[in-house]
Amino acid sequence: MITGHNTDITYNGVIYHVQTEDKGKSNPIVETLVYKGGEILDAKRTSYVEIIQDGYDEKKIISLIEEQHRNVISEIKFGKYDKGGAVVVGDPLGGDLIDSKKSLDQVILEYLASEAEKERLVLELKGNTTVVEGTSCTLNVLTKSSTSGDPLKGARIVIKIISTVKKPLTIYDGKTDRVGVLNVEFTVPEFPDGNAALLVQAFSDFGTDELKIFIGKKNKDGNADQKS
Numbered sequence: 001m002i003t004g005h006n007t008d009i010t011y012n013g014v015i016y017h018v019q020t021e022d023k024g025k026s027n028p029i030v031e032t033l034v035y036k037g038g039e040i041l042d043a044k045r046t047s048y049v050e051i052i053q054d055g056y057d058e059k060k061i062i063s064l065i066e067e068q069h070r071n072v073i074s075e076i077k078f079g080k081y082d083k084g085g086a087v088v089v090g091d092p093l094g095g096d097l098i099d100s101k102k103s104l105d106q107v108i109l110e111y112l113a114s115e116a117e118k119e120r121l122v123l124e125l126k127g128n129t130t131v132v133e134g135t136s137c138t139l140n141v142l143t144k145s146s147t148s149g150d151p152l153k154g155a156r157i158v159i160k161i162i163s164t165v166k167k168p169l170t171i172y173d174g175k176t177d178r179v180g181v182l183n184v185e186f187t188v189p190e191f192p193d194g195n196a197a198l199l200v201q202a203f204s205d206f207g208t209d210e211l212k213i214f215i216g217k218k219n220k221d222g223n224a225d226q227k228s
Contacts, residue, residue, distance in 0.1 A: 002061055003078035009076045010120070016041070016076050020069035021059055028062050029051060032072050034081070038162045038199045038212070043083060044072060052223045119147045121155060123202040123209035131198050132216045134190040143181040143209075145201050151180025155204040159184060161215070165194035176202075188215060 004021030017035040028049050034042040051060050075081075126140040143155040157220070159172040176182045189196075198213040204210055 002058065002065065004065060007069070007073060009073055010207060011076050011079065012082055013083075013203075015208055015210055016081065016227045017068060018072050018076070020065055020072070022065060025052075028168035030061070030068055032068050034072060034076070037082070037201065037210070038160065038168060038197075039099065044068065053080075119145055119206055121152055121206040121209050123200065123211055125200065125211060125213075130216065131188055131213050132218060133181045133188050133196065134218055135188055137186055137188050137198075137214055139182075139184045139200065141176065141184065141200065141202075143176050143180045144202065145206065151178075152176070152204055152206060153178045153180055154163055155180065155202050157182050157184075158201045158203070159186075160199040160201070161196055162199050163191050163194050165191060166170065168199070191215070 002022040003037055005021065006020075007018045009016045009018060013034065018032065018204050019035070020030065020032040023029040023031055027056055028047060028051075030046045030048060032044040045065065048061060048064055051057065051064070107216055122144050124142040124144070125140075126142055129139075131137050139159065141157055143152040143157075144150060145152060155176045157172065157176060158170065161169045161171060172184050173182075174182060188198075196215040198215060199210060200213070201210040202208060
């Protein structure tokens with residue numbers, strides 16, 4: 001199985017996560033998933049059965065993965081999932097189109113460079129960020145400007161728990177104080193039959209940001225298992 005790609009794209013203040021991967025020779029499909037807020041928003045799957053009829057060619061599969069990943073990034077930048085999913089068609093002669101001749105790395109680097117010049121919200125967690133199911137957790141949340149580093153007050157903070165066995169659970173919805181800080185205490189539920197993660201989202205006039213933290217399991221001593 002070939003290693004895929006994972007990219008975060010921000011459009012109109014919304015963060016979309018694009019994940020593209022090869023499902024392997026036994027299931028010859030290239031799958032791209034688009035996530036928004038920890039939930040799958042869209043999926044694109046392309047079979048490459050015909051490509052390997054005359055023999056497996058890894059270079060062709062890698063090229064297919066990169067092309068599909070790049071195309072989905074392009075769709076996001078053109079507003080496919082904005083305003084109820086309406087597709088915003090760009091000028092085919094305009095400078096905003098992604099050049100298909102560029103490598104995936106070039107596309108991502110150019111996008112990141114353009115985003116770095118804009119002031120946006122940055123979400124940080126201070127102190128201990130270890131989260132273990134069935135225990136008390138304290139999160140120290142900070143929101144600030146990406147350009148000046150100044151705190152952003154009044155940013156909306158939504159904390160959810162997402163898991164493989166239950167629907168997303170919102171455990172907090174509030175705002176940061178005048179110095180851009182929010183302290184939240186809660187008890188982490190247990191998920192004996194699955195895995196879970198903490199999703200921290202921030203929203204303001206300067207856009208959005210989010211962080212994910214894996215929720216650890218207790219070992220026999222009641223402490224967190226160490227993931228290798």
